[in-house]
Amino acid sequence: MRxxxxxxxxxxxxxxxxxxxxxxxxYFCKSGTLFMMFNRIVFLSSFCCMLNxxxxxxNQQCQLEIGSDDYYLRDTCKNKNSAEIFNLLTPSIxxxxxxxxxxxxYTDSPRIFPSKLKNDLKWASxxxxxxxxxxxxxxxxxxxxxxxxxxIGFYNDDHATASVNDSITKFHQKQHxxxxxxxxxxxxxxxxxxxxxxxxxxxxxxxxFMETYVLPDEVTELKSAINKSDIGTKWLYxxxxxxxxxxxxVISAHVEMEQKIDFTLPxxxxxxxxxxxxxxxxxxxxxxxxxxxxxxPLRIYVYKQGITTLPYRRFGESSKITRSCEFVLRTxxxxxxxxxxxxxMEILKMEELGLVLDDNGTTYMWDTESFWxxxxxxxxxxxxxxxxxxxxxxxxxxxxxxxxxxIAYGNSTTKGKLFNRYNAFxxxxxxxxxxxxxxxxxxxxxxxxxxxxxxxxxxxxxxxPMLTEVFNVAGFHLPPNLSSQSKIILSxxxxxxxxGNFMLDTRLYELSKYKMGDKNFENMSSWSEDILKNxxxxxxxxxxxxxxxxxxxxxxxxxxxxxxxGKYLKFMETDLYPNKLLIAWEMKYGSRxxxxxxxxxxxxxxxxxx
Numbered sequence: 001m002r003x004x005x006x007x008x009x010x011x012x013x014x015x016x017x018x019x020x021x022x023x024x025x026x027y028f029c030k031s032g033t034l035f036m037m038f039n040r041i042v043f044l045s046s047f048c049c050m051l052n053x054x055x056x057x058x059n060q061q062c063q064l065e066i067g068s069d070d071y072y073l074r075d076t077c078k079n080k081n082s083a084e085i086f087n088l089l090t091p092s093i094x095x096x097x098x099x100x101x102x103x104x105x106y107t108d109s110p111r112i113f114p115s116k117l118k119n120d121l122k123w124a125s126x127x128x129x130x131x132x133x134x135x136x137x138x139x140x141x142x143x144x145x146x147x148x149x150x151x152i153g154f155y156n157d158d159h160a161t162a163s164v165n166d167s168i169t170k171f172h173q174k175q176h177x178x179x180x181x182x183x184x185x186x187x188x189x190x191x192x193x194x195x196x197x198x199x200x201x202x203x204x205x206x207x208x209f210m211e212t213y214v215l216p217d218e219v220t221e222l223k224s225a226i227n228k229s230d231i232g233t234k235w236l237y238x239x240x241x242x243x244x245x246x247x248x249x250v251i252s253a254h255v256e257m258e259q260k261i262d263f264t265l266p267x268x269x270x271x272x273x274x275x276x277x278x279x280x281x282x283x284x285x286x287x288x289x290x291x292x293x294x295x296x297p298l299r300i301y302v303y304k305q306g307i308t309t310l311p312y313r314r315f316g317e318s319s320k321i322t323r324s325c326e327f328v329l330r331t332x333x334x335x336x337x338x339x340x341x342x343x344x345m346e347i348l349k350m351e352e353l354g355l356v357l358d359d360n361g362t363t364y365m366w367d368t369e370s371f372w373x374x375x376x377x378x379x380x381x382x383x384x385x386x387x388x389x390x391x392x393x394x395x396x397x398x399x400x401x402x403x404x405x406x407i408a409y410g411n412s413t414t415k416g417k418l419f420n421r422y423n424a425f426x427x428x429x430x431x432x433x434x435x436x437x438x439x440x441x442x443x444x445x446x447x448x449x450x451x452x453x454x455x456x457x458x459x460x461x462x463x464x465p466m467l468t469e470v471f472n473v474a475g476f477h478l479p480p481n482l483s484s485q486s487k488i489i490l491s492x493x494x495x496x497x498x499x500g501n502f503m504l505d506t507r508l509y510e511l512s513k514y515k516m517g518d519k520n521f522e523n524m525s526s527w528s529e530d531i532l533k534n535x536x537x538x539x540x541x542x543x544x545x546x547x548x549x550x551x552x553x554x555x556x557x558x559x560x561x562x563x564x565x566g567k568y569l570k571f572m573e574t575d576l577y578p579n580k581l582l583i584a585w586e587m588k589y590g591s592r593x594x595x596x597x598x599x600x601x602x603x604x605x606x607x608x609x610x
Contacts, residue, residue, distance in 0.1 A: 180407030183400035185447035211271035240266035297578035422509035477504035512538035
């Protein structure tokens with residue numbers, strides 16, 4: 001009969017094969033309990049049972065536990081467990097800031113920790129990639145509902161079970177999803193905000209929207225626009241909370257619209273982009289992965305790699321309409337042509353360039369780095385296109401920043417759903433289309449981008465390393481309620497943290513009040529200097545967190561705040577002060593971070609931030 005350890009993992013036969021050491025040494029603890037440590041295995045495990053000694057020799061972690069006492073005798077030699085415990089944590093670049101959990105890769109071997117420590121490291125998730133990364137890091141995977149108060153991290157990418165908005169019950173928990181994120185990811189809310197910003201700021205700064213109408217609010221305007229449009233003009237009907245093209249309809253006339261859609265349901269109707277950029281005779285869509293670690297002040301990162309998708313077949317204007325694949329619905333809704341020799345040559349060229357057909361055989365995928373390289377070889381100004389996309393991403397998130405911040409963090413009259421700024425982060429996927437001159441248009445923002453892994457090497461190439469970096473940049477701490485056994489284990493394996501400062505200090509993420517109503521975004525050279533004078537503890541906490549976070553990036557690039565982000569302040573509807581603080585810091589120290597961080601550590605050593 002196989003036996004199991006207390007965390008449910010099966011033990012091997014060698015654990016019980018013969019387990020007491022010779023060369024007895026005697027140790028006495030304060031309670032007078034006699035501990036016997038043996039250096040060589042010679043006796044049978046039955047003798048261990050007589051002495052009420054339970055053994056744990058996982059990966060040669062030489063540790064004896066007698067009865068229920070919390071006394072541990074650890075092997076002082078360097079072994080695999082010590083190294084893995086040492087690698088569990090990444091130190092802050094500042095003094096008196098607790099370390100961060102160092103997440104492993106999905107492809108790494110699992111770290112093996114003593115069960116006492118593993119029981120303190122609980123992770124809740126609903127899909128394999130996040131679970132695999134957490135398990136390899138050393139977490140115990142649990143059910144979110146059954147362990148509601150004890151999990152450290154929760155990542156969910158499933159719309160059907162995404163109940164995370166109300167899952168946070170403790171200060172030390174961190175979840176993937178900002179409460180209120182639907183303000184930019186549900187299409188009706190997104191376009192309501194977009195319409196409001198267009199009315200206030202004009203088309204010049206927000207020219208990346210296709211002609212769109214929100215239902216049921218703008219039924220009259222939609223009918224009028226369709227009746228005035230040219231014959232054959234196509235429109236896309238999209239359910240407000242739809243995803244993966246579910247519920248999308250193609251309409252081209254008023255009569256057809258009446259037959260196909262229900263005007264009473266929340267939805268948007270968009271005018272189809274006719275003058276689209278074609279690559280190999282195909283329309284394309286580019287997905288950019290965007291990490292937001294804080295909504296107020298706003299901190300946005302873009303991943304170096306995304307996914308470019310093209311349909312398997314070319315599209316033209318002469319044949320019947322098809323909606324046989326998701327990509328047709330999402331990006332072209334055009335008319336499919338029969339395969340000819342030219343198309344066969346194009347497919348061959350695409351495959352030679354590294355494009356990979358998806359599992360359904362309907363869509364070609366390309367990593368965006370290769371896509372940008374190809375465009376640059378064709379003479380296109382890739383840096384200009386990428387800068388326009390970054391600008392759109394920032395403005396799209398500013399659209400919903402005020403609403404999301406108030407739902408998540410609260411305001412002067414309402415309590416937010418989160419305890420502090422530590423509790424949430426979010427990975428978005430922003431989908432773009434391009435017109436004939438490669439001007440980008442935002443198609444939609446996804447709150448739970450699909451991150452499944454499988455046979456498609458492009459998807460795996462992008463998603464697997466990205467999610468590990470998402471967790472590392474977001475910054476997870478050990479919980480403040482670690483058991484005494486775990487603290488001893490960590491102390492033995494980490495000589496980097498001799499002061500025992502392993503765990504989350506919630507003071508670092510407090511929702512501090514700043515200068516409310518600060519709307520001065522002009523005279524930037526003046527306020528950018530003044531705001532950095534006489535830094536308060538709240539100021540320092542924001543700056544320390546921001547710089548620590550930036551130091552953990554590898555393939556993610558921060559696009560907000562930067563030294564040029566002051567131009568976005570006029571669009572912000574939230575309190576400007578914390579955003580101005582980070583922008584001012586970037587203006588002064590963004591190109592000389594070592595000097596800036598040295599100054600911050602001067603204050604950190606004195607614990608001014610605490």
